[in-house]
Amino acid sequence: MDLSIAALHAAYRDGVLTPADLVTQLRARIQAHAAHNAWVTVLDDEALAPLLARLAGHSPDTLPLYGVPFAIKDNIDLAGVPTTAGCEAFASTPGTSATVVARLIQAGAVPLGKTTLDQFATGLVGTRSPWGACRNAFDPAYISGGSSAGSAVAVALGEVTFSLGTDTAGSGRVPAAFNNLIGVKPTRGRWSTHGIVPACRSLDCPSLFALNPDDARCIMAVLDGVDCKDPFSRAGPPVSGPLTGYRLGVPLPAQRRFFGDAPQHYARLFDDTVARFAALGAELVEIDFAPFAETASLLYDGPWLAERYHAIRTLMTRQPDALLPVTREIIERGALPSAVDTFDAMYRLQSLRAQAQRVMRDVDVMLVPSAGAHFRIDAVQAAPVQRNTELGYYTNFVNLLDMAAMAVPAAFTDDGLPFGVTLIGPAFSDEYLLALAHQWLAQADLPCGATGRHWQAGPVPSPPGRxxxxxxxxxxxxxxxxxxxxERGAFLLESTHTAPCYRLYALAGGPPLRPGMARVSDGGAAIEVEIWSVPEAALGSFVAGIPAPLGIGKVALADGRRVSGFICEPQGLETATDITAFGGWRSYLASL
Known part of the structure; x- marks a missing residue:
């Protein structure tokens, strides 16, 4: 079954599927995959009834996520369903849903239940759960990644269209890489954390797992928006850049870490991925990764552990044995830092932030492996803290430095396990990173998760502010x-054709020679054109310089889209030569 939003909405419109039918099928699929330990709670008929009833009188034309199934990491509230954060002694049943969940339900999405996580979102492995280790979607002997373990596996196995996780140290990126998914780690504060059990409250983000960029874009739009219930919620102007010729920062080879990963060849796969980004038009820039790596070490070796202790200090004081030993060992260290230690770390972080900003001034975006190795479950259980630390090398710094990140599938190892990379940019570069991910995945031809299905890529959307x-x-x-x-910072998005309802003319005058394109009711043809992405701030001066009889209007494309583009006033065609038969301006010039 194709669970993309477009496919589900098409099936609903055609009457071959209903949301209730879909839910029934997916719950059977979840049961069939029970050995993966991805779910804590799957909603029964009674719990699902009011959620499905909300869809009555609506359709895909009135709700952007109508009938789209999703999963929720079990540290995010869903009204009427216990939130455990991976610890039964901590569990409570909320009366209202988290803001991000409520927004999705209001948009028509249907939650199927709550998924497993590393206890209290403390871990990148997916094995720290009283319900058992969450197993990878491709090979159950390997870790799923965490802490948003079940959320990633549920999407990869085709049990839901998308899922919510959280990401403080990489929990929305490492599981995405290990399960062949897109993992969106948004700008801190862009999506509300109201109704989410804190890990490090000043650093936490909800995260999103999706199978393709089109779904991710639609869901991101629903989740956006300042929330007065969350004091960390914020908005900001979008940060954008080009899709060709952009400066792609990659760590110096000597600073790349793959943690004894010779059998999986991550180093080779990363080199190959970097070369393919260059072939797509990126300008490679090797950067000093040292300030990012040192920042990453602060997260668990510095006083930010005190935030984790603060979030569950009552439980730690009264029932410390309720925690798994490895979780307790990590979080109890959060009671130790003094105020002086905290300020020492804050000052060091500020220094590292300044160094990182200087590095990022030389690039538009950074590319790193999402993880340096993929471990078997038994290897993690033998050295849980060391393996977890290694997994955070490329992820732990992002929230501390207030950056946005987008994990994307990149390749497969010889053993058939996914390898992923992460695009990292400044705060509020989220849509730009997604546009680069769209461009990358359009040519990568990789399956979606473990479903075996391939995404049918459309044109790359123009990034925000353009x-x-x-x-x-x-x-x-x-x-x-x-x-x-x-010279105005525009770049080429695509070469394409108009709908077959235009005629092309060579206008009188010049140099330079210019054509005029006019829409006709019959006798038209498809004309070869290009679409460029122009910064909003520069468009006015460009339009002001267009001479009559040319102007800007809406032009219909062959695929049904309508975009702004050059058209010609009728009086300008009176002395022009009809050149429609050439199919485009270049062919006409060649004939001269």
Whole structure:
């Protein structure tokens, strides 16, 4: 079954599927995969009834996530369902849902239940659960990654369309890499943490696991928005960049760590991935990773552990044996740092932040492995703290440095296990990172999770703060007026064709020679065009320089989209030459 939002909505519109039918099928699938230990609570008919009833009178045309099934990490509240955070002694039943859950339900999504996690979201392994280790979707002998273990596995196995996790130290990225998923670690504060059990409250983020960029984009839009219930909630202007020629920072080879991973060849796979990004148009820049690595070490070796202790200090004082030994060992250290220790660490972090900012000034985005190795469950159980520390090398620094991150599938090892990388940018670069992920995955041709299905990629959307602009003549790549676009920071999104309802004309005058394109009711043809991404702030000056009879209007494309682009006023065509038969301006110029 194709669980993408587009496929589900098409099935609902065609009447071949209902949300209730889908839920029944998916609960059977969850039961069949029970050995993976991905779920804590699966909602029964009684609990699901009011959630499905909310959809009455609606359709995919009125609710953006109508009938879309999702899973919730069990440190995020769902009204009427216990929240355990991986510890039964801590469990309580909330009367209201977390803000992120409520927004999804209001948009039509249907929660199927709560998923397993490393206890109190303390771990990147997925093995620290009283319900047993969560097993990888591709090989149950390997870890799923954590702490959002069950959330990732449920999506990878095709049990839900998407899921919510959390990410303080990499919990939304490591499981994504190990289960061949997109993992969105948003800018801190962009999505509300109200109704989420804190790990490190000043650093926590909800996270998102999705099978394809189109679904991720739709869900991100629903989750966005400042929440007055969350004092850490915030908004900011989008940070963007080009899709070609962007500066891609990669750690110096001597600073890359793969933790004895020779059998899986992560080092080779990362080198191959970097080379493929370069082939897509990235300019590679080797960067000093030292300030990022040292920042990562602060998270568990510094006073931020006190935040974890603060979140559950009553339980730690009254029932310390309620915690798993490894979890207790880690969190109880949070009672030790003094106020002086805290300020020492804050000052060091500020120094490292300044160093990291200097590094990032030379690049648009950073690319790192999502993890340096993928361990078997028995290897993690033999050395739980060491293996967990190694998994955080490329992840722990991101929230401390207030950055956004997007984990994406990259390749498979010789043993058939996924290898993933993470794109990292400044705060509020989330949509830009997703656009780069879209571009990457469109050519990677990788399956979605462990479902075996492949995503049918469409054109890369223009990043935020930019407007797609169609050109058909002298502004095409390499032609005389193209610099009017490039000098304004525009870049090429795609080459395509209009719908077959236009005629193309060579206008009188020049140089430079210019065409005019006009829509007709019959006798039209598809015209070869390009679509460029233009910064919003630069579009006004560009449009102001367009001479009559040309102008900007809406142009229909062959795939049904309508974008802003060049059109021509009718009076300008009176002395023009019809060149429609050439199919485009370049072919006409070649004929001259």
């Amino acid at each position: 407007i797609p602009l169609l050109v058909c003549g002298a502004h095409l790549s390499g032609l005389p007026l193209n610099t009017q676009l490039t």
